[in-house]
Every structure is written in C-alpha cells, then in structure tokens.
Amino acid sequence: MIVVERVIMHIDMNAFFASVEQQANPELRGRPVAVVGGHGRTVITTSSYEARAKGVKTGMAVWEGKRICPELIIVVGDNRKYTHTSSRINEIFRDYTPEVEPFSIDESWLDVTASLSIFGSAETIAYLIKARIRNLFGITCSIGIAPNKLLAKLASDMQKPDGLTIISPADVARIMERLPIKELCGIGRKMERHLKMMSIYTCGELGRCDEARLTAKFGIVGQRLKRMGQGLDDSPVIPFAEEGDVKSVGHSRTLERDISDPAEIRRFLLQLSEMVGSRARRYNVSGRTIHLYVRYADFVSSWGKQVTLKNHINLSDEIYRAALGILESVELEQSVRLLGVSLGNLKHQAAQLPLFEEERKKLFATRAMDAINDRFGRMSVTFGTLLPEKEKFGSQVIPPSWRPEGIKKVGA
DNA sequence: TCTGGGGTCCTAGGACCC
C-alpha cells in the first residue's frame, strides 16, 4: 500500500462579521467595531482588530465593551450579508479543489493533495486564495497548511491576521513538544483541567502518556487524545454535499427581561415554535422529538426536557403544543431568562397531501404564510397572539456555526 | 449594567421486548 502524504489547508476569515461590515461601510474602516445581536441582552459576536487591540472580546456584554473602549462602534449584525459572503468565498475555494469542508461560517478545510500537480504548491494556492478574497471582499484570512485537519487548524491560528503558516511533517514533533494542550481543537476548559490534574500540560506529554491511563479516565476518547498529542489525525475532509444528515433544528432566545407571567412565557414559546417550524418546513424536514430548554433568572440554573412523539411533525402549532406540554409538566422555580425549542429525530418530509380537508387547509395556509415570510422577511405574517412581541425579535446575528447552504442534507 | 445562539457527539441509566 502506498501512503500518500496529505496536504490539508485550513482557512479562517479574520474577524469575519466585523470585516464584512467595515467593507460595506467605509466609515467603519480602521476603527474599533463590534458586531452584536439585535435585541436587549446581547453580547459582542465579533469585533474588529482595532477593537481587539483595546481589549474588546467576543462574548462581552456591550456595555463592558463600551467601558473598555469608549469609541467602540456598535453594529447590529446582518446575517444575509455574512451568509452571502461566506457562500461566495467557499465557491472560490472550490476552484482549487472539490474537497472543501466548511467548519463554520468563517472557516473551511481544503484537501489540496490532488491539486498540487496543477497549481504547483499549497503555498501558491494559499496566496491565490488570499488575493482573490482580498480583492473581491476586502477581507483578510489566516491560512494553515499541514498534513492533517488538526494541525492545519492549529497552523491557521498561529498567525493572525492575514497569516500563512506551514507545518511540514518534519516539524510536527518539535512543534507539539512544548505546545500547551488547550491549543488543540477538541480540548476545552474541562478537558484541560482533567489533563492537568494528571500532570499533562503539553502535547508532548499527552502524546507520550500511557494510553491505558487515558482510556481509564476518558473512555474511548483516550485513544484519540493520545494521537492528538502526537499531532496525528486521520479524519478526512468531507465535502459539504457528502456530509451526513442534519440531526436537529432549534432556536433559543434570551428574553429582553426575565419573565414569570405564564401567558407571556407561552407567547414566547409559540414564537420560538414558529421559528423552528418554519425553518423545518423550509428544509422539508419533520421531527419526532421536541426539546424544551429553560434558563432561569439567576443564569446558572436551567433544565431541559424532551418528549418523543409517535409521528413526525413540523407544523408550528404542533411543535408548540408538544413544547407547552413539557412546560406545563414542570413547576417553574424562578422567572425565566431564556427559552429554547428544538426539533430532533428528523426525517425528510413525505411530499403528500393530508387526507382530510381540514388538514389540507391548514397545510396550505401554513405554506402561504411561509412563502410571504420568505419573501418579505421573517414574522411579516404570524399568529395573532404574537403580534405584540414582533418588535422584540429584531435583526438576528447568526452564530458562527451556521453552514453556508443552511442545512445539511437529510436522508429519506 | 453582567454573561448569545446554533449545533454535534458521548455516556449513563431505565423501560421494554425477546
């Protein structure tokens, strides 16, 4: 067997949302900008490098950002701009290889192994891509080139903004030896703490650790951890079109203020159910499991409960009824800060009309409502009980985990 | 004046069936 050394690229847009905004509005260029969500208790989703230089960070409350950096310009995010730009950027990637795996709205992996004979080198491809993205969108990106996805991602993180970092196979051992474990994608805060308690601080130490010790502590993950420490990763770059089925569709919202009035809570629940339902219908999926999530006013206490139905559903009021059933089975302990509804156990919706006239009417009414909302923006038409709430759901910043084409394919 | 929102994967334990 001939093992071909792979050449993997990881591309990370620098301060993506903020860069797109600075590009769209020249007055923002060169100035500290923070992109935020559209409603009350929002946080900073992304900030420009000018803002970061002052200490502004993702996840900060807006008032905190303003305190650290009084000249900070707050921009309410516009998801259409970001999704559109992201899709076009991924199209550029596909000019260099069909093996493009979007990891989030602003990151992708490319397997360029088979493209090298055409373009010469990965470095050449990286410079071509950088130039096109800069020329077309005025955005810089950081690119990592390495023998696998784990190391490519690590490499793209090493130089920001506008970086290009190559980790060649010969460099791997030297780089991993002193690298702190938390730098690896997949080792978060908790895992870091556990490993440190085992006196494992660097990837070198992790890679040399006895596998039995790791599996005793972490189970099946232990094997993968050891390999990660050695800089090994076999996972393939999976093109978007070949990705597996989507597993769930959900929405959650932190309320403008904590609420305890049951009627008000139900209104928000209906609103979330409508958001989930309309998205499921647009993607032509339905699901059997409805999950309700509640975060209380103290921020730390929360619970989630789910029910699994006999039938797959995707109509908003059916989702609402199931979620409400869960809510009413619980005695709320505090006023509510956040509500979330998600639909799981998904399958493709069969494209057939219901047998009964009443159900057919409901389906057609739903489709008409969805169509209007698709065309004129969300919540142009909605359930009567939602109308007073409409203003509260302003523009929404889509999270970085968003996928360019919106949803993965769903098996029949 | 604290602290967003979208996902995925894994584990453990119980119910139920054969």
Next chain:
DNA sequence: TCTGGGGTCCTAGGACCC
C-alpha cells in the same frame, strides 16, 4: 416460581466547537 442477557429506544446531562 426463578432465572440471564442482549438489543433498542428513550431521557438527561455534559463537553466541545464556532
């Protein structure tokens, strides 16, 4: 009247990513 064990489905909760 007592017994084992495997498989599947479900719920709850935690960790991770952006």
